[in-house]
Amino acid sequence: MTRKIVIDPVTRVEGHGKVTIHLDDEGEVLQSRFHIVEFRGFERFVQGRPYWEAPVLVQRLCGICPVSHHLAGAKAMDVVVGAGTGDGLTATAEKIRRLMHYGQVFQSHSLHFFHLASPDLLFGYDSAPETRNVIGVALANRELATQAVMMRKYGQEVIAATAGKKIHGTGAIPGGVNKSLSTAERDALLQGPAPLNADQMVAWSQGALEFFKDYYRKNKDFIDNFSRFSSNHLSLVRKDGGLDLYHGVLRAVDSEGRRILDDADPQDYLQYLGEEVKSWSYMKFPFLLAVGQENGWYRVGPLARLNVADFIPTPLAQREFEAFKAATGGQPNDMCMHTHWARLIEILHAAEMMRDLLQDPDITGSRLIVKGKRQAEGVGIIEAPRGTLIHHFRVGEDDLIQMANLIVSTTHNNEPMNRAVGCVARKMLAKTKEITEGMLNAIEVAIRAYDPCLSCATHAYGQMPLEVSLFDSSGRLLSQRRKNSRF
Amino acid sequence: MASFVRFTLDGRACLAEEGAQLVAAAKECGVYIPTLCNYPGIPPKGACRICTVLVNGIPQTACTTKVVEDMAVVTRTPELEEFRKAVVEILFAEGNHLCPSCERSGNCELQALAYRYRVTVPHFPYLFPKRDVEAWHPKLVKDHNRCIQCKRCIRGIHNAEGKAIFAFGKRGDKVVINIDPETSKNISDELAQRAMDICPVGAILRKGKGFDTPIGRRKYDHQPIGSEVQA
Secondary structure, eight states: EEEEEEEEOSSSSOOEEEEEEEOOTTOOEEEEEEEEEEOOOOHHHTTTGHHHHHHHHHHGGGGSHHHHHHHHHHHHHHHHSSSSSSSSSOOOHHHHHHHHHHHHHHHHHHHHIIIHHHHHHHHHHTSSTSSSSHHHHHHHHHHHHHHHHHHHHHHHHHHHHHHHSSSSSSOETTTTEOOOOHHHHHHHHHHHTTSHHHHHHHEEEEHHHHHHHHHHHSSHHHHHHOOOOOOEEEEEETTSBBOOOOOOOEEEOTTTOOEEEEEHHHHHHGEEEEEEEOOTTTSSSEEETOOEEEEEEESSHHHHEEEEESSSSSSHHHHHHHHHTTTTTOOOOTTTHHHHHHHHHHHHHHHHHHHHHHHHHGHHHHOOOOOOOSSSSEEEEEEEETEEEEEEEETTEEETTEEEEEOOOHHTTTHHHHHHHHEEEEEETTTTSSSOHHHHHHHHHHTTTTTTEEEEEEESSOOOOEEEEEETOOEEEEEEEEEEOOO | OOOEEEEETTTEEEETTTOOOOHHHHHHOOOOOOOOSOOTTTTOOOOTTTTTTEETTEEEEEGOOOOOEEEEEOEEEHHHHHHHHHHHHHHHHHHHGGGGOOTTTTTOHHHHHHHTTTSSOOSSOOOOOOOOEEOSSSEEEEETTTTTOOHHHHHHHHOTSSSSEEEEEEEGOOOOOEEEETTTTTOOOOHHHHHHHHHSSSSEEEOOOEEEEEEETSSSSOOOTTTTOOO
């Protein structure tokens, strides 16, 4: 007699998803699926639009990381207007874009860690939802909560200064940018009114890392073993192997650290990546062609990036990177909850990068645009906060877009999220007919570690509508538990 | 020497040059009458009706009305304001105006009027018409989704021989404004730019240029449309 557990919906705003877990006669998990049941259709309705609209249009995919879509679209269109495949922009344009991107990574990672993860860490994922939320964090740790708000604000101010506004700006255009920083804008970000300055952001990033490491020392078993499974890892890296979130070459490693893909030109991504379609989800399942459909799935995001990169090119983050690598003896890290550690190291890296860029004289330069020989196609790949983001456009001679292919970070992480749910289910749901609040939360925590883009709902922690129903094979309801949402 | 006529504007005594267009005369007197199809330097058409005012108690389009002696003009009543708002709403409902991805956002007169008249929720059913983007021309794109058929381009953009480079096509509710393949041959970059600039919305675009003006430096980023005349 098999049983089926359905969690529906898992989320609300950006994504509507559900989880189903099938149990066999013995109560063991047969199969777990994380279904994405919404359809957005951006690849279709960008067709027929002038190519220069793409960076502005496609960013409407998301209100959390629109900058990543904006920049990936602009990078693809750089190729189309003949501005090269990543190294052809003026120094000012590239640095303004980098600053915009690191501002985005900084604010998005801060949002995720402080608003989402820290309630789990401060109170435990099976504690009462009344306190396990950002308000609870503010009451329990006022300083941490204040830093969370200020760090997000700083990242958003960087985005506003470079893109024109905090959400859905227009700063990146094909071949460059439409503005650089004025000296007043630069100074306001570099030495702005306390605490909103570049040095303070670096210091707070270090503090957040210490907070996590302290928690890790006290909860090593949970952090090391919760939803742990090995995988391949994919990321952009700089040509020399350094971490680079804006531009680079594609590299993939397996669970032993062996390189499956190295020094791969983003323009050739179709030679290396395939996408599988499954009937039960609107989200595709990407895989490495060299490994095949069965075992070619991979992780992307902070954990994957630190597994793939050889070093981090800023000194403070590099020191933390070395400690992170030492934890696994230099081998790829497959511990799901270490994603938070990796994310915090990236926050520190982003803070250092922003400080360096703001001190660079090119950031106030006036050469903003370059154009060359028009091309028919372009690919833009960027490391978004949640992982590798691919935009691919083909443009007709009439300047209208003919084809778009977007592979977003959450899509890359589709199979890993399915595995993560399975991991938790096997450990916590098997051989039970009762569903507890803690079990629901554990599934959320496993999904949330990947910070999926459809986790807008989970960004309001404790408000995520969840319903788990446990049926036997005759359809008899064995157990049901629901978490209500305000929305 | 120009002769002047006396008239009243919302009850206030004003002077205007004889034969002056009412929209321009009101502007001289510090009164804003909204316009869309009207454009300085080209013959008025009275097509969009948003400039409707009461002239001696009778609704008339201010862009096609000349000021005459003793004319009593009322530019603002609740009914007129509601009518203007409806004109804006109907134009939005009739076409496909997607401001978030339109490069004229911030420089668009229709959008600016929607802000001025506080168009926040639709009162008319959106038609979502299926329209084309005309992109065969080497320098121009004509996006029919956004065209409000104000005819500014037909009236105001002419080639070196004085011939209009935009023209009507089709009829009735299918009518469109097309780029004329013959008269638009070999137009200069300057004329292409003027064509884009004369369009009150984002229906005429220059190829290869877009979003060049950063947010914060666009025409209506800081001041509502018409505020230079009247708040």
